[in-house]
Amino acid sequence: MKKFNPYLSSSLMVIVLLMVWEFGARAYNKSFILPSPAEIAFTLWELRSVLFLKHLPPTFLVIAIGLAISVIIGAGLAIWMNASKTAEKTFYPIIIASQTIPIIALAPIFVLWFGYTIWSKVAVTVLITFFPITVSAFDGLRSSNKDLKELMLTMGASKKDIFFKLDIPSSLPSFFSGLKVAVTLSVIGAAIGEWLGAQAGLGYFSRRMMTQFDGAGVFAPIVLLSAVGIALFLLITLIEKTLLKWRKAA
Template sequence: MKKTEGLGPAVLLVFLFFLIWEMAARAVNMVFILPPPTGILSKLWELREPLFAEHLPSTLAVIMIGLAISVVVGAGIAVWMSISSAAEKALYPLIISSQMIPIIALAPIFVLWFGYSIWSKVVVTVLITFFPITVNTYDGLQSASKDLRELMMTMGAGKKEIFFKLLLPAALPHFYSGLKVAVTLSVIGAAIGEWLGAQAGLGYFSRRMMTQFDGAAVFAPIILLAAIGIVLFILVKLMENKSLKWRKTS
């Protein structure tokens, strides 16, 4: 009940935002630049067949494959850096440097390498999403209590027991924090990849509609992209609550 009541201000703010948008769009009366929300929803329903049957599955495939690779690679690198100081010294600067290059500048290069296949978009998504997973997971592994580790070693615990009973529980909250950031960035990565080079996808469809000066059709796939990000964030939050019940009880 309290959670539902807490959503009240947010729902009211969103309602006011769309109400002001609707009124402003009707006052300006330039649909190709600023379509009203009702017009966008109408266009979304009108274009539901190509959007939901062709372009949405394409974007979802890019997002899910990119996220899966980012979780495996990001968590793996984080564990490697936590157990090897040499790996940490070699990889950490490279991981930071990878975020200094604008992804939008690299995306055309990936199109040259992989063509218009799904992998050019997946690479863009991975480059954007692996960073928060890697850094947060590594920080979580490093946050484990040194006193508890020494105590477990004194009691005869091996590296395997220390990892699964101490390091992993300490890292999980940080891992989920990074994953929540990554799922929202994955939508951006997929859209950027599709925007610069694709034959299908919500980003591609939005760019194609822009050349036709159809503002409502440009916004329609953007609404779906936002919905994907929200749904993925909620799913990760539910996974976090279910797997970290011990944190609430403690």
């Protein structure tokens, strides 16, 4: 009996949805509202030099800087809250509250503070990505085995030894789970920031095409943004599998 391949079913589902979209868009016949996948692909190819050389690099830079800052802030807060109950009681409610504020409402404020520079987009990206990193890393640090910790203490291990040899390895699976969520959200954060105020970027280009009622031009950078998010997710997955080979063996 052949083993079921979930990737095959996913691929078939995507093909079916694209075919339905294609025929539906052709029947609707209003490409400025609902372009077909074929029109989007043609526009993406036609604008490849503009999108890949001019607008993709600024967006990717925003994503990279935002994720780097989120990892530093998120991991730092998680370690601090795990080490100090006072820090946990002080910052954890603030971290939760920060996610109850609509990002779309704060983005214009960041534009007022930072102008149309890269930092207004980075601020939006950080705000939307640091939460899953912080919470997942904190939960991972708290999940370290208590019996192993007591055993290490009886064997004369210091707090530093326990942190680096037990807490950090135990938290890595949860940390990477949060990071995989964050990389997909980073694309959304960068796009939102560019939609509300930018001079270049995929989100900016999509908004500019919308003002020209170019439906395929609106969708083409969105497809590219989705591809960037998928590529980053796969990269983090590859790094996770490389660093956590011991988890598979266990």
